[in-house]
Every structure is written in structure tokens, then in C-alpha cells.
Amino acid sequence: MSKLYRYGGVxxxxxxxxxxxxxxxxxxxxxxxxxxxxxxEQIVGTPDSTIPGQTVDTGSEAKAFADVMRKHTLEITGxxxxxxxxxxxxxxxxxxxxxxxxxxxxxTGAPVxxxxxxxxxxxxxxxxxxxTAYFAESVATFVLVVGAALVxxxxxxxxxxxxxxxxxxxxxxxxxxxxxxxxxG
Numbered sequence: 451m452s453k454l455y456r457y458g459g460v461x462x463x464x465x466x467x468x469x470x471x472x473x474x475x476x477x478x479x480x481x482x483x484x485x486x487x488x489x490x491e492q493i494v495g496t497p498d499s500t501i502p503g504q505t506v507d508t509g510s511e512a513k514a515f516a517d518v519m520r521k522h523t524l525e526i527t528g529x530x531x532x533x534x535x536x537x538x539x540x541x542x543x544x545x546x547x548x549x550x551x552x553x554x555x556x557x558t559g560a561p562v563x564x565x566x567x568x569x570x571x572x573x574x575x576x577x578x579x580x581x582t583a584y585f586a587e588s589v590a591t592f593v594l595v596v597g598a599a600l601v602x603x604x605x606x607x608x609x610x611x612x613x614x615x616x617x618x619x620x621x622x623x624x625x626x627x628x629x630x631x632x633x634x635g
């Protein structure tokens with residue numbers, strides 16, 4: 451039975467180490483992918499951001515840029531989110547939710563839409579992409595750390611398996627004899 455435990459422990463160790471190494475590879479690859487995709491976009495932090503003039507090429511920089519974008523978008527919309535803005539503009543250019551009160555486009559006769567809502571939609575889409583990059587890099591980092599932990603656990607299990615299960619075999623090879631206790635005398 452001891453051999454079964456030893457081989458099972460060794461197999462489990464090898465599997466943990468292999469999964470750990472694969473996770474480390476995937477974590478590093480994931481971080482590199484996020485960073486190369488961000489760098490390809492050539493986004494540069496605005497002067498009022500926490501990363502002024504800096505190229506956005508990491509997840510944390512993407513999050514910082516998304517935060518400043520939200521601030522700018524709220525400035526454009528007068529502090530209102532998409533759901534708080536009127537869908538249309540009235541004759542004086544003020545937002546309204548009432549289609550009947552909306553100004554009419556002279557060419558089409560359709561109600562004039564509130565352009566601030568379109569700004570909000572575009573900005574939110576870009577912010578979501580940037581925040582997704584931050585999340586993806588965070589997940590990749592987590593996978594990398596978990597992979598390292600799995601490798602360490604696998605190595606630890608392998609050491610325990612080889613050392614602890616080898617002891618009974620060594621004792622049996624000696625014939626189960628132990629040194630006689632010293633007599634007091």
C-alpha cells in the first residue's frame with residue numbers, strides 16, 4: 451500500500467507543478483496581451499489625469515484614464531448620466547424627454563436628439579473597454595500568483611511524499627530493529 455501512496459503522491463505533485471507552470475505561463479501571456487493591446491491604441495493621459503502625458507499601456511493606467519474620461523463626460527453632460535438626460539432638445543436647446551416638446555429637424559421633421567446622450571454612450575463604451583483591460587490584467591496577475599502557489603505546493607507535496615513515505619521502507623529494510631534504550635545503572 452505504501453508504494454501506491456508514494457506513486458499517487460508523486461503523480462499529484464507532478465500534476466500540481468504542471469498546472470502551476472501552465473498558470474504562470476498563461477498569467478504572463480495574459481498580462482503581455484493586455485499591455486500590447488493597450489499600447490497599440492496609443493492613448494496618452496490628459497494633463498488633468500493622474501498619468502499626464504504618459505502612454506496608457508498597463509491595466510492600472512487604463513483604469514486611471516477611464517476615471518478621467520468619466521469626469522470629462524460628466525462635465526460635458528452637466529453632471530447627468532445617460533438615464534438622467536432628456537432624449538431630445540427643445541427649441542431653446544434644452545434637454546427634454548417629451549417628444550412633442552422637442553425641436554424638429556428642418557430636413558427630416560424628426561425630433562432633434564440630445565447629442566450629449568451620444569457623447570455619454572461613446573464615452574461609456576470606451577471607459578468599459580479600459581476598465582475591462584484593468585480587470586483582465588488583474589485576473590492575469592491573479593492567475594500568475596496562483597500558478598506560483600501551485601508550483602510551491604506541488605514541490606512541497608513531492609518532498610513530503612518522497613521523505614515521509616520513504617521512512618517506513620527504510621525501517622523495514624533495517625529489519626525493524628531500533629537501538630536499545632540505554633539502561634540507567
